[in-house]
Amino acid sequence: MGGIQLTNLDVVLIIAYVIAIYGFGLYFARHTKSTTDYFFSGRKFAWWIIAFSMIASIVGSYSFIKYSAAGFTYGLSSSMSYLNDWFFMPLWMFGWLPIMYYARIVSVPEYFERRFDRKTRLMALIFISLYLVGYIGINFYTLGVALNTLLGLDTFVAAALVSVGTAIYVFSGGQTAVIMTDLLQGVVLLAAGLAIFILGFDYLGGGSLLAGIENFWNGLPQSHRFMLADFNQPSKFHFVGVFWQDAIAGSIAVYFFNQGILMRFLALKSVHEGRKAIVASLVVLFPLAVLAVGNAGWLGAAMHNLGMIPEAYANPNPKDVFVVVTKILVQPGLFGLVMAALLAALMSSTDTLINATSAVVVNDILKPFAWPGRSDEEYLKLARWISVVAAGVGLSLVPLYMSFKSIYLAHATFVATITPPMAVCVIMGFVWKRMTANAAFWTLLGGGFAVGFSIFVPDVITPFAHGVSDEGGFKYMRALYGLVVSGVIGVVVTLITSPKKSDEEIKGLTLSSLKQAEQDFKGAVPVNKKVGRVVKLQVQVVPPQPDNGLSLHPDDLAVMSADVGDMIYVADGRWYLGGLRAAHAVVTSSDGEQGVVKIPSNIVHENNLLPEKGVRVEKLL
Amino acid sequence: MHTWSYIYLYLVGGLFYAIGSYLCIRAEMIDLKASQDRRMFYATTASLILFAVVHGYFQLVLPYGTGAP
Numbered sequence: 001m002g003g004i005q006l007t008n009l010d011v012v013l014i015i016a017y018v019i020a021i022y023g024f025g026l027y028f029a030r031h032t033k034s035t036t037d038y039f040f041s042g043r044k045f046a047w048w049i050i051a052f053s054m055i056a057s058i059v060g061s062y063s064f065i066k067y068s069a070a071g072f073t074y075g076l077s078s079s080m081s082y083l084n085d086w087f088f089m090p091l092w093m094f095g096w097l098p099i100m101y102y103a104r105i106v107s108v109p110e111y112f113e114r115r116f117d118r119k120t121r122l123m124a125l126i127f128i129s130l131y132l133v134g135y136i137g138i139n140f141y142t143l144g145v146a147l148n149t150l151l152g153l154d155t156f157v158a159a160a161l162v163s164v165g166t167a168i169y170v171f172s173g174g175q176t177a178v179i180m181t182d183l184l185q186g187v188v189l190l191a192a193g194l195a196i197f198i199l200g201f202d203y204l205g206g207g208s209l210l211a212g213i214e215n216f217w218n219g220l221p222q223s224h225r226f227m228l229a230d231f232n233q234p235s236k237f238h239f240v241g242v243f244w245q246d247a248i249a250g251s252i253a254v255y256f257f258n259q260g261i262l263m264r265f266l267a268l269k270s271v272h273e274g275r276k277a278i279v280a281s282l283v284v285l286f287p288l289a290v291l292a293v294g295n296a297g298w299l300g301a302a303m304h305n306l307g308m309i310p311e312a313y314a315n316p317n318p319k320d321v322f323v324v325v326t327k328i329l330v331q332p333g334l335f336g337l338v339m340a341a342l343l344a345a346l347m348s349s350t351d352t353l354i355n356a357t358s359a360v361v362v363n364d365i366l367k368p369f370a371w372p373g374r375s376d377e378e379y380l381k382l383a384r385w386i387s388v389v390a391a392g393v394g395l396s397l398v399p400l401y402m403s404f405k406s407i408y409l410a411h412a413t414f415v416a417t418i419t420p421p422m423a424v425c426v427i428m429g430f431v432w433k434r435m436t437a438n439a440a441f442w443t444l445l446g447g448g449f450a451v452g453f454s455i456f457v458p459d460v461i462t463p464f465a466h467g468v469s470d471e472g473g474f475k476y477m478r479a480l481y482g483l484v485v486s487g488v489i490g491v492v493v494t495l496i497t498s499p500k501k502s503d504e505e506i507k508g509l510t511l512s513s514l515k516q517a518e519q520d521f522k523g524a525v526p527v528n529k530k531v532g533r534v535v536k537l538q539v540q541v542v543p544p545q546p547d548n549g550l551s552l553h554p555d556d557l558a559v560m561s562a563d564v565g566d567m568i569y570v571a572d573g574r575w576y577l578g579g580l581r582a583a584h585a586v587v588t589s590s591d592g593e594q595g596v597v598k599i600p601s602n603i604v605h606e607n608n609l610l611p612e613k614g615v616r617v618e619k620l621l
Numbered sequence: 622m623h624t625w626s627y628i629y630l631y632l633v634g635g636l637f638y639a640i641g642s643y644l645c646i647r648a649e650m651i652d653l654k655a656s657q658d659r660r661m662f663y664a665t666t667a668s669l670i671l672f673a674v675v676h677g678y679f680q681l682v683l684p685y686g687t688g689a690p
Binding site: 076084093094230231243283 | 623625626627629630633634637638641642645648649650651652655656657661662664665668669671672676679683684
């Protein structure tokens with residue numbers, strides 16, 4: 001399949017897009033003054049920024065190719081992976097997110113040390129590091145393959161160009177640059193994907209959208225019209241396997257121990273904002289994303305069935321269907337937007353992984369082991385350079401993936417191997433206070449070994465297979481086997497060993513002690529759960545105060561349902577900045593003028609507040 | 622078997638959802654006396670039910686009809 005000839009307009013659009021993204025990322029670099037800023041953006045963003053940027057991070061460059069191929073082959077059921085993340089949400093929203101947020105934990109390995117012990121942390125660190133670096137390489141590799149297929153560019157050169165650019169803005173701006181660029185990239189990739197869908201209807205309807213929708217539906221083979229695949233066949237793609245591998249193990253992996261996604265949610269202004277972000281993603285953004293990345297395959301299937309694929313592209317290979325449909329539908333000029341969307345999908349996934357790798361190296365290797373006791377400035381400088389090294393290591397894997405497909409497969413196998421034991425360990429660890437450090441360690445090691453063993457002896461999965469044929473080596477059903485075996489190890493070892501840590505030492509790290517963590521996060525004053533309103537106030541800058549607190553008028557506090565001692569959130573008066581200029585603070589007095597908040601100058605400067613723009617203030621706890 | 626896929630998804634998945642909700646309510650991390658927690662939990666659950674209904678329409682009704690969605 002030859003590449004597509006770019007017009008001048010396409011080239012201009014792509015170059016303009018790349019410059020805009022890099023400029024956008026570099027612009028926000030000035031907001032990064034500490035490692036907390038670099039990794040967590042100062043914990044201040046609004047839910048809608050995080051929701052959009054998370055979608056961009058989850059949609060990878062391979063998504064358009066992979067889901068179009070699945071959509072062409074299996075129909076609407078290719079959407080299953082994007083629409084089945086609901087079932088662990090109560091535990092995540094009301095359990096795991098508050099634990100990580102209130103205990104100020106910055107990584108899953110750190111959680112494992114505080115909850116269990118150091119050797120469990122090291123085991124998790126090894127798993128997560130290999131997972132992250134391998135995935136950076138895979139993202140570069142898949143983008144290179146996509147650009148090679150679409151444009152005929154050399155795979156490595158394409159990957160190198162994008163990796164250098166991505167590394168530059170992550171180096172400079174850290175998490176703030178990642179979030180703000182991903183917000184823009186999320187919009188672009190959704191817009192481009194949905195534009196292809198609309199153009200497809202237009203093509204199928206001969207210029208009429210409504211007729212196009214009718215023809216699209218009638219053109220889809222009946223077997224392609226189901227949102228969920230057949231229960232247990234074919235062995236390559238069936239419902240029950242995708243359920244256990246993706247809806248259960250995969251969802252736990254993404255939301256509970258994917259370091260990049262975790263950091264994204266820790267950048268929010270509050271736990272409540274995190275809950276809003278995830279519900280908005282599940283209800284609106286994921287369905288939009290699945291339409292964006294999968295529609296080319298569905299359109300291709302309908303066109304193929306209706307005989308509307310031009311002779312030159314007849315009987316396309318599923319892996320080429322995205323290119324074929326794009327060639328048929330997209331006019332010169334608009335193609336630049338599609339390429340921008342592919343770049344957006346790549347950069348937004350990779351920048352997240354690079355920043356996450358840097359966080360793991362600094363917080364889990366340098367600070368506790370290799371280089372402890374240094375200043376935050378030194379760690380920040382290192383964090384920036386580690387981002388560059390992570391991008392370089394990821395890029396260096398591209399030739400390996402190109403030469404040895406087995407390495408690519410080995411990484412996929414490795415991820416499948418570590419996911420079930422990690423999932424069991426995380427969930428059991430925070431839900432079951434009794435779980436011991438030995439149980440956690442042996443769940444990781446024994447569960448990983450058991451899953452690895454099943455790759456060589458797939459017959460052990462048969463009892464869990466739900467009637468799925470073993471033709472594909474139980475690729476999907478391995479997850480259920482791994483979850484059960486890891487769960488049994490976790491329970492048995494817990495019951496025969498004793499916890500090393502007292503209840504006091506793990507306070508705030510398990511579900512049953514979480515209420516105390518919320519209180520500890522706030523400080524001495526009891527948590528205020530009354531619901532108030534956001535107030536818009538003018539700012540009076542005052543000299544730094546010994547208590548570093550804010551002063552508001554009693555009437556303004558009453559509107560916010562806040563009291564002296566409560567934790568509040570102060571953000572730039574322009575809501576559309578989404579918390580870019582914002583701070584957490586404590587109300588220490590109520591002697592201000594009505595409509596005015598007194599803010600110490602150090603808080604104004606450290607958080608980039610602009611007093612002349614006013615502030616929006618709300619009570620958090 | 623397509624119907625069974627739908628039932629399995631929301632039966633087994635719903636079981637995980639219900640157990641997770643119960644554990645959080647028991648630990649008072651979903652505080653049903655606090656309006657913010659209560660609204661968020663009910664909104665999430667209602668969204669899941671709405672999602673399941675729409676999903677059901679696309680899975681159990683639409684594929685067997687002749688008209689477009």
